[in-house]
Amino acid sequence: MFDNEIKAIGLFFFLSLLDEHRAMAAASKATDTFYRRVKKSPQTKPGVTLVMVTRQIWNRSRGNFNRGRPKYSPDSGWLFPEGLDLSPWKEFQKTAPEDELLVLIWSQILKIPDSDLSTALGITEGTIRYRVGRALRKMGTMSQASGGRRMEVVRS
Amino acid sequence: MSDDSISFSKKGDRKMSGFVGQELLYDYVTSHLDPERTQAVEEYVKSSRDAQADIQRINDGLNYVEHLSDITVSDALLENFKTPSSYLQVLLRKLRFDDWSPGIKMGLEVMVVAVGVISLTLVIPWHKLMDVSWSGKKDIVLSEVQKTKMTAQDVEVSGSPEETTVVFPDEADKSTKKPSAAKEQTPPQKPAPSVPVVAAVTPAPVPDKPKATAKAVKEEASGEKHQGYLFRGLIRATNVSAVTPKFVEKITELGGRKAGEVELGWKKGNSSYFHFTIPESKQQALVDFAKDYGGLTLSKEKHDRVLPEGIVRVIFSIEEKK
Numbered sequence: 001m002f003d004n005e006i007k008a009i010g011l012f013f014f015l016s017l018l019d020e021h022r023a024m025a026a027a028s029k030a031t032d033t034f035y036r037r038v039k040k041s042p043q044t045k046p047g048v049t050l051v052m053v054t055r056q057i058w059n060r061s062r063g064n065f066n067r068g069r070p071k072y073s074p075d076s077g078w079l080f081p082e083g084l085d086l087s088p089w090k091e092f093q094k095t096a097p098e099d100e101l102l103v104l105i106w107s108q109i110l111k112i113p114d115s116d117l118s119t120a121l122g123i124t125e126g127t128i129r130y131r132v133g134r135a136l137r138k139m140g141t142m143s144q145a146s147g148g149r150r151m152e153v154v155r156s
Numbered sequence: 157m158s159d160d161s162i163s164f165s166k167k168g169d170r171k172m173s174g175f176v177g178q179e180l181l182y183d184y185v186t187s188h189l190d191p192e193r194t195q196a197v198e199e200y201v202k203s204s205r206d207a208q209a210d211i212q213r214i215n216d217g218l219n220y221v222e223h224l225s226d227i228t229v230s231d232a233l234l235e236n237f238k239t240p241s242s243y244l245q246v247l248l249r250k251l252r253f254d255d256w257s258p259g260i261k262m263g264l265e266v267m268v269v270a271v272g273v274i275s276l277t278l279v280i281p282w283h284k285l286m287d288v289s290w291s292g293k294k295d296i297v298l299s300e301v302q303k304t305k306m307t308a309q310d311v312e313v314s315g316s317p318e319e320t321t322v323v324f325p326d327e328a329d330k331s332t333k334k335p336s337a338a339k340e341q342t343p344p345q346k347p348a349p350s351v352p353v354v355a356a357v358t359p360a361p362v363p364d365k366p367k368a369t370a371k372a373v374k375e376e377a378s379g380e381k382h383q384g385y386l387f388r389g390l391i392r393a394t395n396v397s398a399v400t401p402k403f404v405e406k407i408t409e410l411g412g413r414k415a416g417e418v419e420l421g422w423k424k425g426n427s428s429y430f431h432f433t434i435p436e437s438k439q440q441a442l443v444d445f446a447k448d449y450g451g452l453t454l455s456k457e458k459h460d461r462v463l464p465e466g467i468v469r470v471i472f473s474i475e476e477k478k
Contacts, residue, residue, distance in 0.1 A: 003234065006229075006234055006237050006238065007228065007229040007234060009237070010229040010233060010234070010237055011227055011228075011229060014227070015224065015227075021255075024233070024236065024237070027237045028236065028237050028239070031237045031238060076233075077229065077230045077232060077233030077236070078227055078228070078229060078230070078233070079227065079228045079229070079230055080227055081223060081226040081227065084223050084224070084226070084227070088220060089220075089224060104221065108218065108221040108222075108225070109221050109224050109225045110225070111225065129182060129183060129188070130179065130182075132182060133179070133181065133182030133183075133214065135217070136182060136213070136214045136217035136218060136221070137210060137213045137214055137217065138217070139213075139216075139217035139220055139221060140212065140213030140214055140215065140216035140217035140218075140220070141213050141216075141217075143216045143217060143219075143220040144212075144213065144216055
């Protein structure tokens with residue numbers, strides 16, 4: 001039950017911390033909290049609960065580590081797609097403002113709707129879209145700098 | 157553009173500024189703008205190289221994060237997340253054990269092992285373990301006899317060698333009482349004892365003791381060393397309860413005296429236990445008597461306690477024949 005949400009929690013902490021041990025610890029803690037919250041208020045959308053829980057655990061653990069020191073091994077349990085280069089993300093994770101980093105993970109990687117993010121974070125959808133736009137520009141810049149994949153201008 | 161719309165310029169057209177255009181690029185790329193705004197942004201992008209570069213970056217970013225969203229979590233890791241954390245895990249997490257250097261971790265482990273070994277060594281009752289007999293012998297020594305050497309004078313005083321009383325430490329009280337009891341039973345109308353009789357009655361076990369001790373000291377001082385012996389045996393007979401009184405009677409008849417605290421033929425489970433001293437000359441008679449009840453083979457064992465010459469100490473038990 002809630003396997004997708006738990007996987008999303010794991011991915012959130014892996015990408016935000018880039019430290020397998022810390023990510024596992026934080027994800028484990030967040031999973032406990034997630035289950036408790038879902039049990040306490042089942043009417044809340046799982047996406048909203050997920051964002052609230054991950055933000056809560058992130059706020060607790062962010063003071064204990066410095067960004068930009070990745071610690072993970074290929075056999076740590078996170079399965080990477082073939083040919084994926086993590087160096088642009090490492091650079092982004094190291095330099096991006098916290099609000100942009102988190103909102104990019106939630107919105108574009110975990111695919112949480114803006115409305116849920118707005119509810120969970122207590123900010124307008126416009127603010128979320130603004131942050132995502134800025135984060136994507138930086139992400140794109142780093143992706144280009146590292147010789148990453150380019151794509152043609154396509155409107156989705 | 158409708159006629160009701162507000163004109164933002166003097167010429168009446170609604171040309172998008174660069175600031176607004178830049179901020180709307182993400183919404184433009186993700187098609188979140190209304191048609192009018194979309195058209196305005198398109199016109200802006202055509203005229204702005206920065207806007208074109210930004211759209212390229214946004215698309216690159218979208219493409220890259222799309223790949224990142226393909227990262228998944230293995231089932232094992234998923235189960236790990238779901239498993240509630242134990243106290244130890246929480247403690248290690250709080251201590252940031254994983255971040256410690258390998259040297260410190262190894263040092264800590266060595267210390268923990270050392271403390272464990274030391275604690276174990278202190279807790280184990282070594283003295284009890286050392287006392288455990290691994291030979292499997294079930295014999296219980298009920299009493300130890302002080303070694304004394306009979307002299308001719310002692311034999312004269314106490315009568316024949318067969319009547320010599322061996323005083324055991326645990327029987328000292330009883331042996332001191334016995335003479336007084338014998339005195340009480342002595343009929344009063346008996347004539348006053350002559351000198352030899354007095355000599356026979358007067359020596360009590362108590363005054364003998366210092367003599368024996370003195371002799372033992374004397375022997376030690378002179379460097380003489382005697383080896384004591386003990387005879388052990390076992391009789392397997394049918395109907396132990398019936399046979400036991402016969403042996404008690406026979407041993408008493410042969411001049412045997414119980415040694416230790418228990419009486420002759422002491423019941424020890426299904427067997428009877430005999431611990432006694434007997435004149436050496438009567439030992440064979442006892443063995444012959446035992447032949448009728450399954451036979452008794454006595455094995456001679458060395459023992460620290462030395463008995464007076466002519467006296468042997470025997471321990472045997474009668475067990476039910478299977």
